[in-house]
Amino acid sequence: MYEGVVQNLIDELGRLPGVGPKSAQRIAFHLLAADPADVTRLTEALREVKDKVRFCSVCGNVAEAEQCRICRDARRDTHVICVVEEPKDVVAIEKTREFRGRYHVLGGAISPIEGVGPDDLRIRELMQRLADGEVTELILATDPNLEGEATATYLARLVKPMGLTVTRLASGLPVGGDLEYADEVTLGRAFEGRRLLDV
Amino acid sequence: MSLYRDEGVVLRTQKLGEADRIVTILTRRSGRVRAAAKGIRKTKSRFGARLEPFTHVDLQLYERRSLDLITQAETLRPYGERLVFDYPRYTAGTAMLETAEKLTPIEKEPALRQFLLVIGGLRTLVEGGHDPRLVLDAYFLRSLAIAGYAPSLEECARCGERTGRAFAIAAGGMVCGSCRPPGSASPAEATVGLMIALLRGDWARADSSEPRHRLECSGLVAAYLQWHLEHGIRSLKHVEREAPSERSGRPRDEVGRGVSEEPSATVEFEREAAGFGREAPERAASFHGMTLNNDHE
Numbered sequence: 001m002y003e004g005v006v007q008n009l010i011d012e013l014g015r016l017p018g019v020g021p022k023s024a025q026r027i028a029f030h031l032l033a034a035d036p037a038d039v040t041r042l043t044e045a046l047r048e049v050k051d052k053v054r055f056c057s058v059c060g061n062v063a064e065a066e067q068c069r070i071c072r073d074a075r076r077d078t079h080v081i082c083v084v085e086e087p088k089d090v091v092a093i094e095k096t097r098e099f100r101g102r103y104h105v106l107g108g109a110i111s112p113i114e115g116v117g118p119d120d121l122r123i124r125e126l127m128q129r130l131a132d133g134e135v136t137e138l139i140l141a142t143d144p145n146l147e148g149e150a151t152a153t154y155l156a157r158l159v160k161p162m163g164l165t166v167t168r169l170a171s172g173l174p175v176g177g178d179l180e181y182a183d184e185v186t187l188g189r190a191f192e193g194r195r196l197l198d199v
Numbered sequence: 200m201s202l203y204r205d206e207g208v209v210l211r212t213q214k215l216g217e218a219d220r221i222v223t224i225l226t227r228r229s230g231r232v233r234a235a236a237k238g239i240r241k242t243k244s245r246f247g248a249r250l251e252p253f254t255h256v257d258l259q260l261y262e263r264r265s266l267d268l269i270t271q272a273e274t275l276r277p278y279g280e281r282l283v284f285d286y287p288r289y290t291a292g293t294a295m296l297e298t299a300e301k302l303t304p305i306e307k308e309p310a311l312r313q314f315l316l317v318i319g320g321l322r323t324l325v326e327g328g329h330d331p332r333l334v335l336d337a338y339f340l341r342s343l344a345i346a347g348y349a350p351s352l353e354e355c356a357r358c359g360e361r362t363g364r365a366f367a368i369a370a371g372g373m374v375c376g377s378c379r380p381p382g383s384a385s386p387a388e389a390t391v392g393l394m395i396a397l398l399r400g401d402w403a404r405a406d407s408s409e410p411r412h413r414l415e416c417s418g419l420v421a422a423y424l425q426w427h428l429e430h431g432i433r434s435l436k437h438v439e440r441e442a443p444s445e446r447s448g449r450p451r452d453e454v455g456r457g458v459s460e461e462p463s464a465t466v467e468f469e470r471e472a473a474g475f476g477r478e479a480p481e482r483a484a485s486f487h488g489m490t491l492n493n494d495h496e
Contacts, residue, residue, distance in 0.1 A: 018216055113252075113293045114433070115433040117436070145248075146253070146279050149283040176243070177242075185251075185274070186248055
């Protein structure tokens with residue numbers, strides 16, 4: 001146990017995800033020894049992130065204005081919406097430079113065992129976006145795990161009567177992996193989604 | 200500290216650190232086990248989808264002081280892969296897994312009967328022959344019976360008279376007019392009949408029940424379960440009822456997809472052992488005879 005402010009700092013750092021008491025102590029002593037300008041920059045960044053960052057009123061992504069950069073961009077295709085669980089999934093898809101449509105961030109996935117149901121996600125907002133008929137394709141890019149698949153199933157069933165094209169991201173073998181280590185479910189899906197090799 | 204081998208059903212997973220997960224498994228020999236799966240969240244993890252909830256897996260674990268470590272996993276049956284494309288069945292399945300976890304409160308205490316019952320319940324859900332909510336209610340009643348909380352349905356829970364007309368959760372089931380405590384429910388006779396059918400595995404009778412009696416039965420069973428568990432089942436409020444038209448005449452293959460299900464002799468035995476066989480008229484007379492005498496391996 002340290003005295004006063006040092007212990008306070010260790011306690012606060014220890015509340016961060018993945019930071020245990022030892023790590024908190026190491027970070028606290030690193031900050032104590034660091035250049036004051038570095039620490040000021042860190043505190044400014046922390047303050048700014050809470051003051052300026054909010055969630056986009058259209059898609060639910062993180063934004064510094066009423067709408068996020070992607071929703072404000074007039075060059076993006078307004079006919080396609082890609083549904084993801086978290087804002088970090090938007091970044092992952094943007095890195096591919098393959099998708100030019102817009103996003104919808106649900107804020108999680110349906111997980112009854114954790115008490116998260118459809119009403120706890122931004123599904124109502126998604127249905128409102130689809131109501132005007134401008135969107136023609138909905139890409140379901142929830143995580144390829146059980147909760148993500150269940151969420152995709154739920155959404156597909158919900159929007160089916162609207163006559164949209166509903167697609168799901170392909171599942172299969174990771175590039176650079178070994179076939180012998182693939183599990184049966186993944187390998188099964190890779191077979192289901194095999195494509196014609198046109199050489 | 201040693202390696203051990205077991206098979207089990209994955210009940211739940213929780214994120215741990217950067218790329219790991221804590222996996223809760225109801226195993227055949229060791230009861231409920233919590234173990235760490237290192238690197239499972241990485242795309243190239245050798246575990247892949249083997250440790251997703253609902254998966255029946257063959258495991259090798261390394262015993263440690265706190266959390267055991269999963270060193271190898273092989274899929275025996277990926278029930279989740281088939282349930283996840285049918286939302287009402289998926290939600291019923293999650294309530295089943297949550298209940299199995301709550302009914303095995305002590306880690307590593309063998310719970311073979313609960314394990315067999317979960318396997319039987321999941322198989323029945325995947326096969327798609329019955330309303331998923333009926334399968335769930337049958338699971339609730341039987342898992343409670345294994346845990347020692349079987350409701351008394353054919354005689355008064357207090358005095359043993361065969362004239363029970365009201366359902367009193369705290370009393371332990373049906374009660375007669377003179378034992379009836381204030382606030383008891385008065386279910387329809389057909390509802391009580393449905394509960395008896397579900398407890399015995401009389402699917403012909405359960406499948407022919409009316410929706411209003413199924414609804415009443417679900418309410419009573421859910422209240423009875425949660426009273427005995429002293430906990431709410433969080434998944435329950437998300438369990439969706441299947442529209443009657445969705446079920447009728449649906450071929451088995453349309454319920455799930457992908458992985459083929461060839462019933463082996465062992466699995467057939469286990470399904471029967473767990474009391475989820477389609478028809479069990481010859482054993483219908485005794486629920487205990489059906490489910491509780493199968494703890495041999």
